[in-house]
Amino acid sequence: MSIVVVEGEKLKLSNLSKKMWPDENITKAEFINYYVKIAPFLLPYLKDRPVVFTRYPDGIKGKAFYQKNIPDYAPEWLKTYDEVSFNNGEKKIIRYALLNDLKSLLWAANQASLEIHPWLSRIGTIDYPDFAVFDLDPMENTGFEDARQLALVLKKIFDMEGIKGFPKTSGATGIQIFVPVEPRYTYNEVRNFVEFFCRVLEKTFPEKSTTERNVKNREGKVYLDYLQNVKGKTLIAPYSPRPLPGAPVSAPVTWEELEKGVLPDAFNIRNMPERLKKVGDLFQGVLKEKQKIDKWIVKIF
The missing domain is CATH 3.90.920.10 (DNA primase, PRIM domain)
Known part of the structure; x- marks a missing residue:
């Protein structure tokens, strides 16, 4: 594990040597570094938009899952958007992440969020x-x-x-x-x-x-x-x-x-x-x- 400070917040980056794309020998560290490089170009398309992740904890050849709700262990500083709906009178809340800055983007990358899917509208x-x-x-x-x-x-x-x-x-x-x-x-x-x-x-x-x-x-x-x-x-x-x-x-x-x-x-x-x-x-x-x-x-x- 590596601890880095990004925009004033500590981020724990884990499993950096894990192969995300095994055949290309692309590690999680290289994947995270990619997001660092393109953040100035990507972040404008994510700002204030609820996002959905597709996560691959064990790389592209492992199991994947689609995540809307942020996990309980998400950092307190992560900005979120609550989508409230009612089904048969029962209230349902989906808490989406907002990736408005580099630290949020790298937090998502560390979750092995290989794909990021933003909404078509802003909050x-x-x-x-x-x-x-x-x-x-x-x-x-x-x-x-x-x-x-x-x-x-x-x-x-x-x-x-x-x-x-x-x-x-x-x-x-x-x-x-x-x-x-x-x-x-x-x-x-x-x-x-x-x-x-x-x-x-x-x-x-x-x-x-x-x-x-x-x-x-x-x-x-x-x-x-x-x-x-x-x-x-x-x-x-x-x-x-x-x-x-x-x-x-x-x-x-x-x-x-x-x-x-x-x-x-x-x-x-x-x-x-x-x-x-x-x-x-x-x-x-x-x-x-x-x-x-x-x-x-x-x-x-």
Whole structure:
């Protein structure tokens, strides 16, 4: 165990020699150091957003679990957000972590939180997401290339409509496109906006894409998952690693890179810090360029 002081707080870092990605010889220490390097780029996308973790205490080949509630042993200084709900009159509270600073991020990393999934809204406007997400998810017998082609078609549609979207790889086989919006639309309105364009894409390329909810009927197509735009649902954060061979990360890319045929496994925790030094944060428009979407919300088929 190693004790470090981060932003005035003591952090106990444990099992630093444990292999998180055994085949790549990536230890927990290297994984935590990755978060140190990318924190200035990642933290703006986590600030004031409840997060969900996928934890791999024994590395990617061990058992994993999905965690919403922070554990009882979480430090007192960790900022949290309580989501209160009622089921048959019974009150339920989920206490989410807020990763607003480096010490909180490194605390999560020490929990072997290989994946970080933030909400689409911030605690100040929790019922109003500030971006709409298009999740292009290849199903069986399809792959990243199919998602790439559909993403580029969606880009052309956006250009015609005057909409700005920012693409990133999922870190697996998919592509996610974030459309920043003013945080004054409900989740239902944002979801309807995304559904409208997904159905346009589905009608245009029915042989390649689908909004079919039954998994059995999606084979051979890319699933256009507009249902990610629901309060409490999450997508992988930009720059977050994935528990896959090669230690890939969810990487923001330019539309030009997508056009040239960028590969999903091109970015990993070993080369992403250097890429950030060269190109900077390609995703920052998601936080800065808020858009109005009123005119498309009412166009659902």
